[in-house]
Amino acid sequence: MVTMFDSYQSNTLHYDPEKCINCGMCSTVCPHAVFAPGDKVAKLVDPISCMECGACQMNCPTGAITVESGVGCAYAMFYAAITGKEEPTCDTGGDPCC
Amino acid sequence: MSGTIFTFTKPKIRSTTSQLTLSERVDHFLARWGINRSGHRVEPGLYALGSPIPESPVFVTANYTLSFDALRSSIPGIDCYILVLDTKGVNVWCAAGKGTFGTGELVNRISITGLAGIVSHHVLILPQLGATGVSAHEVKKRSGFRVEYGPVRASDLPEYMKTRSATPGMRRVHFTLVERIVLFPVELAKVLPYLVIISAVLYLASGPLAAAGAAAAVLAGIVLFPILLPYLPTKDFSSKGFILGGLTALPFVLAAYQYGIDDAMWLHLVRGLAPILVMPPVTAFISLNFTGSTTFTSVTGVRREIFIYAPVMAWMFALGIVLLVILTILRLTGW
Numbered sequence: 158m159v160t161m162f163d164s165y166q167s168n169t170l171h172y173d174p175e176k177c178i179n180c181g182m183c184s185t186v187c188p189h190a191v192f193a194p195g196d197k198v199a200k201l202v203d204p205i206s207c208m209e210c211g212a213c214q215m216n217c218p219t220g221a222i223t224v225e226s227g228v229g230c231a232y233a234m235f236y237a238a239i240t241g242k243e244e245p246t247c248d249t250g251g252d253p254c255c
Numbered sequence: 256m257s258g259t260i261f262t263f264t265k266p267k268i269r270s271t272t273s274q275l276t277l278s279e280r281v282d283h284f285l286a287r288w289g290i291n292r293s294g295h296r297v298e299p300g301l302y303a304l305g306s307p308i309p310e311s312p313v314f315v316t317a318n319y320t321l322s323f324d325a326l327r328s329s330i331p332g333i334d335c336y337i338l339v340l341d342t343k344g345v346n347v348w349c350a351a352g353k354g355t356f357g358t359g360e361l362v363n364r365i366s367i368t369g370l371a372g373i374v375s376h377h378v379l380i381l382p383q384l385g386a387t388g389v390s391a392h393e394v395k396k397r398s399g400f401r402v403e404y405g406p407v408r409a410s411d412l413p414e415y416m417k418t419r420s421a422t423p424g425m426r427r428v429h430f431t432l433v434e435r436i437v438l439f440p441v442e443l444a445k446v447l448p449y450l451v452i453i454s455a456v457l458y459l460a461s462g463p464l465a466a467a468g469a470a471a472a473v474l475a476g477i478v479l480f481p482i483l484l485p486y487l488p489t490k491d492f493s494s495k496g497f498i499l500g501g502l503t504a505l506p507f508v509l510a511a512y513q514y515g516i517d518d519a520m521w522l523h524l525v526r527g528l529a530p531i532l533v534m535p536p537v538t539a540f541i542s543l544n545f546t547g548s549t550t551f552t553s554v555t556g557v558r559r560e561i562f563i564y565a566p567v568m569a570w571m572f573a574l575g576i577v578l579l580v581i582l583t584i585l586r587l588t589g590w
Contacts, residue, residue, distance in 0.1 A: 188550070211352075215390045
């Protein structure tokens with residue numbers, strides 16, 4: 158029952174502590190406290206809460222974190238699912254969506 | 256693009272205040288309703304709030320009026336500079352996701368405004384949610400400015416500025432009732448014209464019950480869903496939407512079933528079946544789309560949801576429409 162109606166039990170967040178220099182940026186920028194400061198390296202404490210915004214990857218100076226981030230616009234994904242075309246990113250050509 | 260840009264004219268610094276005028280509040284209201292959607296813009300560039308000196312802090316924001324105004328109205332009495340990036344009238348987080356509130360625009364805006372010659376320090380305070388588009392170490396490398404991520408919400412800035420550090424609470428996004436409620440007017444304004452047409456067509460083809468059913472299914476998704484989000488069971492937005500849509504459809508099922516007392520039993524059943532097939536997928540579809548407005552759903556999860564629920568939505572809806580068409584034909588042919 159728990160897994161049946163929960164599509165959010167895994168995501169694309171990947172953390173390689175080997176590369177971490179403990180700068181603390183990931184725990185600073187994460188809006189869901191997925192990372193926490195550690196003694197020697199950052200700790201991945203709540204990976205399930207990751208919304209794949211990409212802020213940690215963007216601000217990790219050593220590339221220790223990777224995540225496939227996206228806008229998450231369901232309309233765009235529906236469109237892609239129906240037409241078989243590539244998912245468009247939000248078209249900012251004058252009309253901001255989301 | 257390389258090299259230094261030489262400017263011989265003094266860069267323009269506009270002045271601003273922490274007060275919001277009535278016309279600015281009207282602008283906010285219109286923006287919430289999606290009226291002139293991309294027109295709520297501030298001129299990008301450097302602004303002075305109060306009487307800043309070279310040691311004063313520099314805050315960075317987007318050129319969406321709601322973003323700029325949230326910032327300046329949150330920091331009354333703080334003499335500072337505000338660097339407004341050109342995000343095409345989009346708020347910080349969304350613009351960061353698209354990259355317009357990004358490293359390139361920030362570095363470019365620092366250079367255009369001649370910021371290095373105006374302030375004595377090389378520190379920029381960015382909203383935390385801008386981090387999705389900005390790479391702090393890249394900015395440092397390309398402009399010499401150090402990016403400091405402030406709190407998520409501008410309203411926490413006065414507290415933040417006392418210690419220049421954020422509490423864990425300041426670093427978390429939430430999605431409170433008020434934050435959810437302010438989102439539905441823009442969606443409502445978007446669908447209302449279509450809803451009126453569809454309801455009119457259904458009224459003519461099938462009667463007032465069908466017209467009301469369409470309105471109920473859509474409004475449940477747009478207005479009730481955001482309000483009830485945390486209280487609806489299951490984690491997926493689609494299943495939450497199906498539950499809400501099912502509950503909304505119940506009175507319509509009962510009313511449709513009871514219609515025409517002397518009719519055959521199978522006709523009662525078909526009439527009762529139509530709303531429970533048509534309405535829930537409509538509500539569920541709108542609910543699923545609400546993931547794009549939330550502060551926590553991942554793309555991976557939303558994609559998985561679409562893969563699982565889109566066929567169910569499509570089949571239920573199509574079957575229900577077929578029943579509605581059959582019922583309409585029966586009615587028109589005198590059954």
